[in-house]
Amino acid sequence: IAYIETLCATSVFTNFDSSHLRYDPKTKTQHPLRKNKMYSILGLLLQLILLLQPCPALPFGSSGKTSNNKESDDAADVTTKMETVSVRGAAAKVSSEASKTSSSPLAVVDTFFSSSTFDEKASSEALQQEIRNMANGEQVQNFLSTTRRALHRHPELMYQESFTSDTIQAILTELDISYTTGWAKNIHQDVFPGPGGYGIVAHIGTQREDQPCIILRADMDALPIEESTRNIESFKSLNKGKMHACGHDGHVTMLLGAAALLKSIEPSIQGTVRLMFQPAEEGGAGGKRMVQEGVVNLAPKAQHAFGMHVWPTLPTGSVASRPGPLMAAADTFEILVSGKGGHAAMPHLTIDPIVAASSLVMNLQTIVSRTVSPLESGVVSITQISAGDAFNVIPAAAVLKGTVRALSTDMLMALRSKIENMVHTTSALHGCNSTITFSPDFYPPTVNDVGLFEWSKQVGALVSREGHVRNVEPTMGGEDFSFLGEAVPSTFFFLGQGSGGDEKYHLPRTDYGLHHPSFALDEEVMPIGVELHVNLALRALKKLSSNEMDDAVKVEL
Numbered sequence: 001i002a003y004i005e006t007l008c009a010t011s012v013f014t015n016f017d018s019s020h021l022r023y024d025p026k027t028k029t030q031h032p033l034r035k036n037k038m039y040s041i042l043g044l045l046l047q048l049i050l051l052l053q054p055c056p057a058l059p060f061g062s063s064g065k066t067s068n069n070k071e072s073d074d075a076a077d078v079t080t081k082m083e084t085v086s087v088r089g090a091a092a093k094v095s096s097e098a099s100k101t102s103s104s105p106l107a108v109v110d111t112f113f114s115s116s117t118f119d120e121k122a123s124s125e126a127l128q129q130e131i132r133n134m135a136n137g138e139q140v141q142n143f144l145s146t147t148r149r150a151l152h153r154h155p156e157l158m159y160q161e162s163f164t165s166d167t168i169q170a171i172l173t174e175l176d177i178s179y180t181t182g183w184a185k186n187i188h189q190d191v192f193p194g195p196g197g198y199g200i201v202a203h204i205g206t207q208r209e210d211q212p213c214i215i216l217r218a219d220m221d222a223l224p225i226e227e228s229t230r231n232i233e234s235f236k237s238l239n240k241g242k243m244h245a246c247g248h249d250g251h252v253t254m255l256l257g258a259a260a261l262l263k264s265i266e267p268s269i270q271g272t273v274r275l276m277f278q279p280a281e282e283g284g285a286g287g288k289r290m291v292q293e294g295v296v297n298l299a300p301k302a303q304h305a306f307g308m309h310v311w312p313t314l315p316t317g318s319v320a321s322r323p324g325p326l327m328a329a330a331d332t333f334e335i336l337v338s339g340k341g342g343h344a345a346m347p348h349l350t351i352d353p354i355v356a357a358s359s360l361v362m363n364l365q366t367i368v369s370r371t372v373s374p375l376e377s378g379v380v381s382i383t384q385i386s387a388g389d390a391f392n393v394i395p396a397a398a399v400l401k402g403t404v405r406a407l408s409t410d411m412l413m414a415l416r417s418k419i420e421n422m423v424h425t426t427s428a429l430h431g432c433n434s435t436i437t438f439s440p441d442f443y444p445p446t447v448n449d450v451g452l453f454e455w456s457k458q459v460g461a462l463v464s465r466e467g468h469v470r471n472v473e474p475t476m477g478g479e480d481f482s483f484l485g486e487a488v489p490s491t492f493f494f495l496g497q498g499s500g501g502d503e504k505y506h507l508p509r510t511d512y513g514l515h516h517p518s519f520a521l522d523e524e525v526m527p528i529g530v531e532l533h534v535n536l537a538l539r540a541l542k543k544l545s546s547n548e549m550d551d552a553v554k555v556e557l
Contacts, residue, residue, distance in 0.1 A: 109268035149235035151249035155222030158280035159194030205272040212544035213272040215305040218255035219281035247310040254529030271541035285441035287480035314496030317465030327446035330478030341396035356430035357398040449489035456491035497522040
């Protein structure tokens with residue numbers, strides 16, 4: 001049953017529309033056309049093949065009410081494989097549609113790269129319109145929706161993104177885009193479960209070392225949150241306790257959509273576009289792993305990097321960013337306060353770690369309020385406390401977990417030092433011992449290169465439905481695109497998505513915050529993300545080429 005339902009749900013078996021039916025005016029019903037007996041024969045052959053399969057897909061038994069784990073796994077495997085087939089089919093149609101647009105995309109891109117200062121405005125406007133037409137084509141829209149929903153059904157935590165990686169590889173293969181795998185291996189498996197290595201790096205363009213190269217990046221992983229989003233039953237998370245609550249399924253999809261469009265105009269691209277599909281953004285520093293593994297320094301070496309994140313507090317269609325620090329440096333910590341347990345009726349015979357931990361929570365709040373300049377930014381938050389198992393027992397230990405954030409690495413390091421000192425002195429005051437452990441990799445702040453941003457915001461304005469890039473205040477959220485920003489001049493954008501959906505019409509609200517169990521992506525933002533990726537890639541390559549030509553002329557002079 002699972003086989004048949006899955007096959008019937010894929011595009012291969014659902015392309016039969018009402019044109020294959022005959023309307024009977026007497027009975028006022030529709031019947032299959034007799035000339036389509038072939039479909040019935042194919043259906044019978046399909047069922048016969050399925051029945052002869054050696055794996056126990058059909059639960060034949062005394063009652064057929066139960067199935068073992070192997071049967072469930074088999075059905076899940078088939079569902080996964082058929083979803084991949086459907087996504088690959090949608091990807092293939094994107095390239096076909098891109099090559100059939102009313103004007104030739106190749107000619108438009110050729111003109112753009114060859115245009116001089118005198119005719120640059122006209123060629124720029126033509127490129128902008130061509131990209132918008134391509135990104136909003138019917139097959140592209142279908143591909144974006146199909147791909148994103150397949151990824152949303154299968155959320156995976158950091159360093160465990162096997163389905164996501166396989167899906168990306170299948171689409172890149174279908175698009176005939178070269179890529180390498182095995183990126184972002186997990187070197188801290190004692191802290192984060194999973195082997196890692198699910199990152200992918202792909203290339204479109206000339207791959208010549210004498211021409212410029214830029215990076216477009218998307219993150220892949222999900223969060224350990226039970227999904228409660230309404231009105232998405234057809235593609236709700238199938239993995240219990242996991243969901244894409246930060247929009248990374250949309251990020252991957254937008255970059256894949258951009259890849260399809262860029263591939264269709266590859267002969268006209270003067271330079272190399274490097275696509276970086278990055279695992280383990282949600283605390284695992286997958287971006288750092290890929291930078292350490294050489295994603296920037298591959299030949300040809302990348303000169304710029306660009307990334308983006310959907311943003312529910314901004315309206316759909318808007319694009320926002322700012323020069324300098326955009327997102328915070330961030331770290332996490334775990335504190336163990338050790339005392340001496342005993343009976344709750346005899347606290348004088350114990351050393352109570354709960355009292356020490358409670359005092360510590362309050363004392364930590366004074367770090368930012370009383371030791372940091374009001375003109376600086378910092379956050380110290382305790383987010384978890386655990387101690388004890390019984391109402392009449394004072395436990396021997398208490399554990400506190402939290403996060404520390406700042407808008408500069410120097411301030412983050414200063415706050416970490418103050419936290420350590422506060423932990424040890426407060427614990428000692430209460431007669432307890434303590435240890436504090438920080439994460440293996442803190443995140444530096446995400447800083448937009450000031451010079452590059454002045455250029456990048458012009459590109460963002462071309463894509464924004466508001467006609468400009470909103471200048472926003474920095475956020476204390478962390479983002480490991482920051483590791484790319486440390487390695488190469490970069491710009492990171494926020495894509496507004498907060499005004500989509502309408503529960504009255506059974507469309508999910510899209511203004512829930514990131515990491516909320518009811519978070520929903522506004523799929524209307526995906527073509528905008530595709531446009532932004534493609535515009536940034538082509539225009540950055542031309543800018544870099546022009547700069548190199550100007551430098552060469554200066555040398556000759």
